[in-house]
Amino acid sequence: MLAPPHAAAQHGPRPLPLFLDLVREQTRDDLPRRARILEGLRAYQAAPRTGRLPKMPVIARAGRAMLRHYGGEGPPAVFVPSLINPPAILDLSEHNSLLRWMAGQGVRPLLVDWGDPSDHAPAQGEDVFSHASLLLPLLDQLGESVHLIGYCLGGTMALAASMQARLLSLTLIAAPWHFAGFGEQARAEIGALWQAARPSAERLGLVPMEVLQTGFWRLDPARTVAKYEAFSQFEPDSEQARGFVALEDWANDGAPLTFAAGRELFEGMIGADVTGRGDWHGVDPKLVGVPTLEFVSLHDRIVPAPSSARLPNQKLLGLGHVGMIVGSRAREQLWEPLAAHLSQAQQS
Structure with missing residues (x-):
């Protein structure tokens, strides 16, 4: 039953x-x-x-947002997950964890944990851009330039933070920006x-x-x-x-x-495409001044390829929205190219 x-x-x-x-x-x-x-x-x-795997230690806080440390040596690489679903997709299991793997690739991976807004009543008025703004004091506490990597809506917020943060590089993974690219029917539904x-x-x-x-x-x-x-x-x-x-x-x-955040996501972004129209707090992908990489999947049904930020350095994948992070080909198609990009950005 x-x-x-x-x-x-x-x-x-x-x-x-x-x-x-x-x-x-x-x-x-x-x-x-x-x-x-x-x-x-x-x-x-x-x-x-x-x-599930135990949560890693918190090394910085800003409001209810936290930075969790995954070890490693080298410059910090801060991973920004979406506000939707837990951040654990980047640390799914002992043998399938992008973050734990990255700890052996010459960087210090850190994960943004957004916490639970139902435990923090004052946070209920925070929209998507307010969450992006929380990234700035988190990064400032590290005291050095960072690689910033955003997944899904986390990439949208990472792009916003890149306008002011001290960065070594910016990487977007399946990040929606031109929401008109979702198509009229999907947006209407x-x-x-x-x-x-x-x-x-x-x-x-x-x-x-x-x-x-x-x-x-x-x-x-x-x-x-x-x-x-x-x-x-x-x-x-x-x-x-x-x-x-x-x-x-x-x-x-x-x-x-x-x-x-829900109102801004559904009405401002999906409904009115404020980001794609260039009407979102002055954030403009063309103004990013550090090395960039954008992973875009042609098979992504959650964030379709036409909705990408269209950064000049794109890597096209044939994996699904979640498969590009944890699928059987994720290491070859995303993990390893990402590590190579971060290494190259550190030397430029």
Whole structure:
């Protein structure tokens, strides 16, 4: 029997009832496929968990934002994750961690941890740009120039911080900037979702993870259900199955957004494309004055390639939005080129 709707904390897509509606829509004329998807969902919910890696030490704070230190030697390389889903995607497991690998590549990787706005009532008025501004005092506490690497919406914020921070280089990974590149249909569907959720979110002062995840599902509904169908065929004790469970647990977790950040993301960025139009606090990709690298995937359904910042030094990938960080080809296509870029930037 499937877990009840409140079982998100017990492992399952959030929110489960809407996920099941999506399964019905995608399998309307294929009941055997529907059964396989539901079998995969049950297997995922029942799969054993090994627990997440312990959080690394905090070496700097600014408001609720923190910098966590991952060891290594050399100049600091600060990784800025999105506000959506936990930052653990960059440190997914002992054998699949971009941050732990980077610690052996001649830099000192540090991870921005945004904390949980529901634990900090004054933070509920912080929009996306306010979060980007929090990066500046964090970086200042390091007392030296840094490599700044932003993933997804973290890249958008890293680009904003680069206008004032002391940097050695700036790297964007699947970072949205020209939100018109999402396409009219996707923007309209996400906008409708936001309008339905906005009154409740405004009362709460927060945008629950369920709203954000539903928005992601609408960007790629076919893949959302297909991955559970594939999981139904995995050997339960295989490395492949363990990797799927770790990744889905990450995808189904996450703190809420502040209402102000949600409003700016859905209305200002996705709705009005303020960044792509050059109307976001004077931030302009053309004004970045340090070596840059932008990873853009032609297969990214979450942040499609036309939405990139279009920095002059781009590396095009054939991986998915998450696969470029933790997939089987991530080390070859992203980790190693990133390490080479940072090394070259230090010498320039």
